[in-house]
Amino acid sequence: MRLNELDERIVQALAEDARRSYADIGAQVGLSAPAVKRRVDRLRAEGAITGFTVRVDPAALGWETEGYVEMFCRHNTSPRDIRHALSRYPEVASASTVTGDADALVQIFASDMRHFERVLERIAGEPFVERTKSVLVLSPLLRRYTATTPDTPA
Template identity: 85%
Template sequence: MRLNDLDERIVHALAEDARRSYADIGALVGLSAPAVKRRVDRLRAEGAITGFTVRVDPAALGWETEGFIEIYARGNTSPETIQRGLERYPEIASASTVTGEADAIVQVFASDMRHFERVLERIAGEPFVERTKSVLVLSPLLRRFSSGSPA
């Protein structure tokens, strides 16, 4: 499904703040609140909007350390096998297959350096993992949670 410009602007407004009122969004995009609600309902029904959530600063939950782990898988490991192996780690914020030498990259939040090291060791010990390479985040420079064009 491809969104038109108006739907993209509505989605972007919701991605910035999912608690924004339909009237507020309508004022931004030039529609009435009921018209915005109808469009949002349609976008949900069509699967373009998959849900609404809250974003929490990981540090507020005690997750002060962030890092990325590149996973180099054994043989012809499928993405599904990697996903199943990583699903049980609450420290993993995201995981994706990637191009390049690594097979996947994982974003990890941990309480401290030792906790990150334990997670890294556990992931490295998974049967599908040949080796790992990790980097720690010093300062996050830019985080975008919205989608669609900013117009």
């Protein structure tokens, strides 16, 4: 489904703060609170909005170290196999198949450097992994959680 401009504005408002009231969003987009609620309910029913969540600073939970791991896998390793293996690691925040030489890029949060190293060793030890290449994040510079569309300026 493709969102119209009004739905995009509602979704952007919710992406900025999912706890905003329908009345507050309505005032921003020019609709009544009940009209916003009906649109949000429809967007949820159609699958455009998949849920509401909270964003927590990983450091507040003890995850002080962040890194990215490029995974290079044996031939015939499916994305499903990679996803299945990585889903067992609570330290894996995200994983994606990618273009380029690597087969997947994995974002990891760990409590410290030793913890990151142990997770990296376990991932490298998966039967389908040929090698890994990792980088550690020194300082996150920009993280976006908005819901802009490709033709909407950020």
